[in-house]
Amino acid sequence: MQSLIGTGVALVTPFKKDFSVDTEALAKITNYVIEGGVEYLVILGTTAESATLNADEKELVIQTIIAANNGRVPMVLGVGGNNTADVVAELKTRDLSQFAAILSVSPYYNKPTQEGIYQHFKAVSEASPISIILYNVPGRTASNMLPSTVIRLANDFKNVIGIKEAAGDIVQAMKLIQTKPEGFLVISGDDMITLPMVLAGGAGVISVIGEGFPKEFSEMVRLGLNKKAVEAYKIHYKLADSIDMIFEQGNPAGIKEVFKHLGLSENIVRLPLVTVDENLSGRLSNFIKNLG
Template sequence: MQSLIGTGVALVTPFKKDFSIDTEALERIINYSVDGGIEYLVVLGTTAENATLSQEEKELVIKTVIDVNKGRLPLVLGVGGNNTLKVVEELKTRDLSQFVAILSVSPYYNKPTQEGIYQHFKAVAEASPIPVILYNVPGRTSSNMLPKTVLRLANDFKNVVAIKEAAGDIVQAMQLLKDKPEGFLVISGDDMIALPMVLAGGAGVISVIGQGFPKEFSEMIRLGLNRKVDEAFKTQYLLADSIDMIFEQGNPAGIKEVFQSLGIADNTVRLPLVSVDESLSSRIHEFVKKINKFA
């Protein structure tokens, strides 16, 4: 899965002021990310406000991304949930021919045991016709997929090829990196510790900030992969404040404010999310000006 090494970005779903999907803005975001040098695109992840989209809207997003991408970059599709049978049904019925892998989040709300998480992903792996990237994000799911469970899945199923590890715990990530089977990819799901994870042996990142500053962020990850540590950390510290800011009042409200500042897309989010307040908006806009001046 060499196509998953480097920087992938978890695309937002841009909305117009009336909350309808803005496909023209989505096209601009895709082109901006591609032109900025990222390695792959992730469609309909959490950052896409997936939970607030109707089935028809999800199909529109998928079609738009495929049409605009035109095969330029590998595509990963978010297919996950806390109803195992529903996830399995989608995997059996959806056309996945345009995607190199699925990204599947550990079940949220239900708070399954580690055995329950294993059995869920066993069913996903057996149903998926393409490779599976596990997604561990305890801050959203209320349960941590422990390294022993991840490694058990990686060893038991050849099509479980990677994990997006977003526990925010570098020690947990290092345990995965130490014990993973050959070829299994550990991908950061935390923008702030993506570089340290890469330097410890990680394969890269699935990023939110990477779509706001694709040139800078993707180059930082490539520098890390090439062990150019001092140069990579120079960019890390340049971008660090922006990473804090875009998550300060929730994702994707922060990154959408970046896009508004760049003139690429509106900052509209759907309830229960709300746009960032004036203070944070002002700070984000000032940061974007600073980065543009630096570039």
């Protein structure tokens, strides 16, 4: 899975004013991040507002990105949920031939035990024809997938090849890096602590800010992977304020506002999300101008 080391970006789903999927803007954004130097694309993650997309819209998003990418970089597809049987059914019926891996979130809302999380991913592993990246994001799922559970899954199932670790806990991330089997990818799911995770031995990031500023952020990650900490931290501190800002009023409202100022798409989100206020919009606009 060397192709999934570095910067992956969790692509948004741009919408038109009538809230339909804006395929032209999606193709523009796909080209923008690839030309900016990211290593891979993540499709239909949380940032894509996948919870508000119906089956036809999801297929439209997938096919639009496949066409725009045109084989240039690897792609990862979000396939997860809190009904294990539904996730298994999707894995058995969806064409996954274009993808390097799936990204599968730990079950949300149900609040399973660690054994329940293990059994869920056991079923996912047995059903998936391709590699699996686990996704731990306690702020959204209301449960934390502990390092011991992650390492158990990594050791028991060969197609469980990594984790997007988004607990925001650098100590937990370091425990994963310390105890993981060789070749297992510990990927940051938190933009602000991406660099320290990479310097500690992480494999990179699945990023939100990285799609707004792909050139800078992917270069920071590459410098980190090459242990050039001083140079990497210069970029980190240059971007740090923007990371805070894009999450201040919710994701993906913040990053969509960045795309609006960059002229790539409208900032339109579907309820229950709402767009950012004028104050934040102005601060993001100033940041982009000063970044040059």
